[in-house]
Amino acid sequence: MGFSIIMNNPFYIIEPKGKKVPFILSVPHCGTDFPAELIGDYKPEMASKPDDTDWFVHELYNFASEFGITIIYAKYNRWVIDLNRDPESKPLYNDGRIITGLTTTTDFFGNDIYASEDKIPNENEINRRLENYYWPYYQKISELLEERKNEFGKVLLWDAHSIRRSVPTIQKEFFPDMILGDNDEKTAHSEIIKAALGNLSAGKYKINHNHPFKGGHITRYFGKPENNIHSLQLEMNKILYMDDSETIFDEERANNVREILRKTFLDLIYTLEKI
Secondary structure, eight states: OOEEEOTTSSEEEEOOSSSOOSEEEEETTOOOBOOTTTGGGBOHHHHTSOTTSOTTHHHHTTTGGGGTOEEEEESBOTTTOOTTSOTTOOOSOOSSOOOOOTTOSBOTTSOBOBSSGGGSOOHHHHHHHIIIIIHHHHHHHHHHHHHHHHHHSOEEEEEEEEEOSOOTTTOSSOOOSEEEEOTTTTSSOHHHHHHHHHHHTTSSSOEEESSSOOOOHHHHHHOBGGGTEEEEEEEEEGGGTBOTTSSSBOHHHHHHHHHHHHHHHHHHHHHHHHO
C-alpha cells in the first residue's frame, strides 16, 4: 500500500508500507492549496507562495511509512484555517508573544494576506471552514488513533512542524535546531519523552524541551497518556532540511535529519511496546 488521496477531504493519507505499528504522524502545516471558492480572497502574490507554510515536511518524513506508520497531512494552507490552533481561538500561550490565529489575516511578519477587508472571514465563514476543513482533519486523526489503540492497547501521535530560523514576532533570538513539545510533560508518558529527547539530542543538533513551544492544539487535544494515547510535537528549523534561503529542499541536509529521526522513531516504537 502507498500514497492515496482521500477525495473531498482536506487531507492526504500515506498508508504504511509494512506491518502497522501504534504510531500516527501528522503534518498539519505543509498544505499549499487554497479551496477554489477562497483563492480569489487572498492577495495573489501572497497566495502563490504562502510564506508561513511548513514547506516539504511531509517529504522530510517520507521514510515513516516504511516503519508501519500512517501519515496524515494537510491539503490546504494554514491561512485557510490553522489546524494547530484552538477552534475557539483561545491563545496557546499567555506570555505576550504574537502568533497567527485560527483564521489569521496576516503572515508571521504582519503582512496582510487578504485582498481587501471585506474578504476577511466573519463568524459564519469561520464556522464553515471549521466544519469543512478543520474538524475533518481531527476526526481522521481520532479514527486512526482509535484503530491503533484498539489493536495495540496504546498509540503515539507525532505532530511534525518546521519554522524559519528567525521569527522576531515570537522571539528575538534564533530558534534552537529542534524543539520537542509535550505541554510540560502532560501529553505523553515520561519514558516516551525520555526516548525522544535522548535520541534527538544524540546528534549534532541543539534540542530544546517545551521552550519556546510546548506543543500546539493538536498535541494538547489528543495527548491523553492516562488513556494510552500519547502525543509529541517536534518543531525544527527549516534550514535543517532546506537551503540557506529556506525556500529550496536540500536532500543532503534532509538525509542528515532523517538519520536522527529514523533512530528516534525506531526507539519510540520499541519504547511503546514496553510501557
